[in-house]
Amino acid sequence: MQHFDEANRDLIGNVASRLVHRDQAGVSPFDSVVQGGDAVWEGLRLYDGRIFKLHEHLGRLRCSAHALAFATVPDDEAIVEQIRQTLQANGMHDSVHIRLTLTRGVKVTSGMDPRLNQSGPTLIVEAPSCSAS
Numbered sequence: 001m002q003h004f005d006e007a008n009r010d011l012i013g014n015v016a017s018r019l020v021h022r023d024q025a026g027v028s029p030f031d032s033v034v035q036g037g038d039a040v041w042e043g044l045r046l047y048d049g050r051i052f053k054l055h056e057h058l059g060r061l062r063c064s065a066h067a068l069a070f071a072t073v074p075d076d077e078a079i080v081e082q083i084r085q086t087l088q089a090n091g092m093h094d095s096v097h098i099r100l101t102l103t104r105g106v107k108v109t110s111g112m113d114p115r116l117n118q119s120g121p122t123l124i125v126e127a128p129s130c131s132a133s
Contacts, residue, residue, distance in 0.1 A: 007129040012089040014082050014125035019089045031122055032104035036112055039103040040064035046087065046096035046127070054080070061100060065121070070104055072120050079123065086125040097130040 013025040032038035042057045051057075058076045065073045083098060101124040107116040 002130075005129045011126075011128055012086065013127075014086040014089075014123070016122050016124075017082060019085060027103070027122060027124070028106045030107045030110065032107060032114075032117060033101070033122070035107060035110060038068070038114075039101050040068065040070075041099060041101040044083075044098040044100065045130075046092065046098060047094060049093045051083070051098065057100075061102060065102055068104075069114065070102070070121060071114070071117065073102065074121065074123060082123055082125050083127070086127045090127055092127055092129060095130050096127050099126040100124070101126075 008022075011022040012019050013022050014020075015025050015027060027034060029035075040061055042061045044054065044057050045052045055076065058079060061079075062073050062076075079100065083100070086098075087093070087096065103122040103124070104114060105117045105121045106119045108118055109116060
């Protein structure tokens with residue numbers, strides 16, 4: 001079982017390109033992940049300033065989103081920039097578990113039809129420290 005790492009108490013997350021304290025982060029109740037768990041994710045590790053197998057992870061994220069017929073998926077450069085901003089905001093460069101979650105996005109109204117998603121996907125980046133406690 002993982003234990004709480006004090007370094008994560010004031011963690012800054014990234015939701016739809018907005019950097020926000022973990023206690024203030026949130027997604028719209030109309031986001032597909034809230035409406036029906038409609039999202040894909042990848043877990044990455046940061047060691048000494050480098051993300052292990054970054055492009056393989058991004059490729060899997062993209063393949064998963066395409067398999068679920070997401071209308072759009074951010075390109076690798078856009079995702080990497082959001083990861084970089086999140087890591088910088090937290091001052092992290094080693095022993096970090098990065099969780100990327102890509103949702104189908106915010107719907108214009110409640111319902112399961114993917115055509116209700118007209119604003120594009122929502123990218124969520126979490127980057128908590130995973131050092132031993």
